[in-house]
Amino acid sequence: MAQKNSGAAGLRIRRVSVPSPVVVGEAFWLECDFAESAGETIYALKWYMGLDEFYRWTPAETPSVKTFAVRGSPLVIDKDNSHRGRVRVRRVRLGAAGVYRCEVSAEAPSFHTESAVATLRVIDLPDERPVISGVNKAYQLHEDVRANCTSPRSQPPADLTFYINDQPADPSWLRHYPPVEEGESGLETAMLGLVFPLWPRLVRRGPAHLKCTxxxxxxxxxxxxxxLHTDIPLQASILEERAAAAATAAAVERKNGQEDEADGSRAGEYGYCVIIFGEGAKKSIENFVVSSLVERRCVNVCEQ
Known part of the structure; x- marks a missing residue:
């Protein structure tokens, strides 16, 4: 976050820049840009975290850069690479979040002092991927799937999203829980629940996939x-491939010596059901010449 100052002539702060948010352990820069005038030159520039001074630059002194410890040591200053109003923070902890103030003061006789502030946000990322729990080894069709997604120990708590076959889960299926704070660390664990029926359409192209981000x-x-594996005696789905199955339909007609002249207007239309018997069983394909009756039977079998 940056703050600009367009004040009058004299020693003044033009801009204070603090990146936000930053990640625990990352390095970054604090910047305080100031302007002098012929009547006012700088005596000292200071950086504060809250009420604690942690950096001072006094160009007339040797050494010109001094650093000071802050309670809890939430940030480590790279003294050798810091100069004027530009401060290199080598490493930051969660406790470094807060308001930062840059203050400049002029030489005598005015001793004019000016300051500007900016806010730093610090985030602590999870140490592991989100965890999906509560999933059964196998399901029957229409059985309720109950699952939880947990993202442990972060600040702020992670935003969780469920997907079923790469599509966002229906909001009515979600169960929202408040994050759980863990002791003195200030870290929080996020959790999101999901309850939905395993409808046949969700497994029509194979086992359903549940994803949490x-x-x-x-x-x-x-x-x-x-x-989400299924353990059912009959799992079926309808696949329509007009171009590829035409030859198969004709072969079936020739084999059975059947000619359906009454339904000649539907010649070349066909379909077939892929029937899977049990988990991991072989596929048995029954080809049908699609009359309205046969097609209806196929749909009825596969949609149940």
Whole structure:
């Protein structure tokens, strides 16, 4: 966050720049840009975190740069690479979040002092991917799937999102829980629940996939995926391929010696059901010449 000052002539702060947010352990720069005038030159520039001074630059002294410890040591200053109003923070901890103030003061006789502030936000990212729990080894069709997604120990808590077969879960299926804070660390664990029926359409092209993503601003994004296996005696789905199955339909007619002249207007239309018997069983394909009756039977079998 940056603050600009367009004050009158004299010693003044033109801009204070503090990046926000920053990640725990990252390095970054604090910048305080000031302007002098012929009547006022700078005596000292100081940086404060809250009420604690941690950096001072006095050009008339040797050494010109001094640093001071802050309670809890929330940030480590790179003294050798800091100069004037530009301060290099080598490493930052969660406790470094807060209001930062740059203050400039002029030489005698005016001793004019001016200051400007900016806010630093610090985020602590999760140490692992989101975890999906509560999933059964296998499901029956229409059985309720109950799952939780957990993103442990971060600040702020991660934003969680559920996807089913890469489509966002219906909001009515979600169960929202407040984040759980963990002791003195200030870190929080995020959790999101999901309850939905395993409808046949969700497994029409194979096992359904459940994904959970965790995000914190633009600094963090991770995901986890689990497969929802089915354990049912009959799982079926309809596949329509007009061009590829025409020859098969004709072969079936020739083999059975059947000619459906009454339905000649539907010649070349066909379909077939792929029937899967049990988990991981072989596929058995029954080809049908699609009359309205046969097609209706196929749909009825596959949609149940």
């Amino acid at each position: 965790a995000a914190i601003h633009d600094k963090y994004w991770e995901s986890s995926v689990v497969t």
